[in-house]
Amino acid sequence: MSKYQSWGNIPVSHHSIIQPAWRNLNIEFNETGAGYLPYGLGRSYGDSCLNDGGVLFVTSSLDHFIQFDSNTGIIRCEAGVTLAEILDLVVPQGWFLPVTPGTKFVTVGGAIANDVHGKNHHSAGTFGCHVTEFELLRSSGERIICTTEKNTEFYKATIGGLGLTGLIISAEIQLKKIPGPKVISETIAFANLAEFFSLSDESDDKWEYTVSWIDCLATGASLGRGLFMRGQHTDQDTTPCKEKRTVSVPMNLPNVLLNKHTINAFNKLYFYKNQKKVNQNIGCYEPFFYPLDGICHWNRMYGKRGFYQYQCVVPLDDGAYITEQLLSTISKSKMGSFLSVLKKFGDVESPGMMSFPRKGVTLALDFANQGSKTLQLMDELDRIVVEASGAVYPAKDARMSAQSFQHYYPQWQTFSEYIDPKFSSSFWCRVTAAD
Template sequence: MNRVESWGRLYAPPHLLVPLPDLEDALRRIQSTTGPALPYGNGRSYGDSCLNADGTLWQTRALDRLISFNEEFGQLTCEAGVLLADIQRLFIPRGWMLPVTPGTQLITVGGAIANDVHGKNHHRSGSFCDHVKQIDLARTTDDVLHCSQTQNTDWFAATSGGMGLTGVILTATLQLKRTHGPWLTTESIPYYSLNDFFSLADESEDDWEHTVSWIDCSSRDSIRGIFMRGNASPRRDCPPGNTEQVSFPITPPVSLVNRISLPLFNSLYFHRQASNAGKRVEHYQPFFYPLDRIKHWNRAYGRRGFYQYQSVIPNEHRKEATEQMLREIKQSGQGSMLAVLKTFGARQSPGLMSFPMEGVTLALDFPNRAQETLKLFSRLDAVVKDTGGRLYPAKDARMPRDLFEKGFPNLQEFMKYRDPGISSSLSRRLTGS
């Protein structure tokens, strides 16, 4: 047994690790496993959706081969362990890129599908699985299922955002989009109220593909933040980008994100970004993946790890609910350097358990302060529940079951597609199996 932790580093339970070295051997190993098992990609989920305490993890990272690419139509078929970073690196110079990516490119294709990840362009392009053409799904009880939006459509919907619980994704066919190169025309704008944020978000949807904001959740005086938006640039030169990483060298005994450092960092960051506001042309990597340059940045939260709390609130409650959540966070004396506020568009998600829905989403990291942090989350949960919102399972490590059930009304339909040989720490916590 090997101890495995998720990106939040809250705990590291023991697991039996079973590598899947190639497609030929994968199905045999999957179907010969006894006891509860779970597919595991690059371990970038923050909570326990990628953990299976005291059970088996099927390691999929070795399934990292590109199978075929249609240069005319931009369709890529690859194995599930391929990293999004490798797709971007290889295909942007050829004039194609992923239509949707989250805040890190260091996740696998299988993980992106299992969590139906979203990016900064939901209002324009939806979520990751909107651009998946086909999935080959290995079940512990069946042969491989070929699932798409036209074949085994019910299995496709269950697997998109299905948290790895419907089977093991072996391969996928992705629809890439045309690009001139790795450059974006971007603009950053300081804002000083939630009214300002929502005005910027609403007015940007028609003319800007990517929109997101950093918000200062520790400011005592007023709500302030930096709104960022971007479009593909016509610039065509294609340098490789900055692939050098700096590494956070140690895990400190206590979190470096605390009541002293948090307001200082946030104030310095806001004023620096505000002084440099305006339009520029920049490489896609720092705009889409600002933290990927810092290897092991999660160590900064200390030995006790950290939680990420990401909610989405329907538009009819977006302003008052966001104000209330920020007020609770400020009054608690806790907060995040990495607070992200952005909107989701009016698009139907492809998966039964997909997280995005029309509204506003707030994502924050919180150092683990045990009961102090959990009590704050209970107050935030009440806001989410009362307004008909939901929490993101890929980021979650402690969501109450009743909030999960209310936030995901398709849960009972999804349960019909559960693979009986697959379980996770999250599924046992939230569904009992």
């Protein structure tokens, strides 16, 4: 199997590879078939980073920094630079990513193309909100410099544009000043969704980062129980962080290891272990932001058949009711996951035309691939989200119907005017296919 797959390992795809190594060199766009798509580190879960039968621009060699000004916190780098590399460079100098997703193993280009979000969405918005400039290479050979003032249509279309508007060559990001590498955090157990919402309301003003883990298999009176985590950068301990050893899942594990019993047991244990009311901690930023990055290839836990992610956002007004509906649908199906995450998005608007994050409540879960019954469950979730006028996150999707997608993103046709004529993706073919 080719190493260029997506994180969920669904669907298996085949590509030819172009690996540009120098940002100044021109690229010939001779392919006439399935077209081109940029590929960073393949951390998108579904098929938005795949282009079956086509060409992938693997950006791992576009990994040069261009300039870092430690006075202003403005960093310029090529699109294949990873967030991990940026952190290694800037954290010791008192800077941090303005927004970071739950893994640092993504590229700058991928972070822009998916307009990623993090635990501070309620205060900082998406990654795209902090991208001050980028250079976009179109298949015509044209290089477009996009900013909030220059070529704004391409700026907006490319942020959250799923790599379809061209190849992002380089970008400029405004970093955030931090007092030190440590984060002060609290973990608070909540018994139900009402408690989650009141914790959110109380914390979002005072805490920069908030997120919750939720026990998606709990039923009845325990439905919606979980752990609320909040944190912020602190100057209480400014000693540098030590490099931690990582472990790796060496191969795909047998599918039987993850079943409803093991997942249920894990969720129960995890909840009860942390149930002590308030758990305060000061530690390095890494385990707080990137708990799973310590385990390389954790996706192999799901075995060869892979897994699906499902992340949706629903409006805040009936947020509690709809979230409850979603959770009870999942717990009834008994197809839960370890990593169910709940968070309230804020109202900072993203410049991205197709961005997923918007004001509301977002729920993210992963499901081991058990074939049609997993797909049916997610279709059922889609019905709830469509009805609620919510949306599902393309970066995590491998299965939503064209109809659902077009419902979630009614602006998709306007967006498609900015797609490069020689670019495409498996995802885009799927969600724009006529019925």
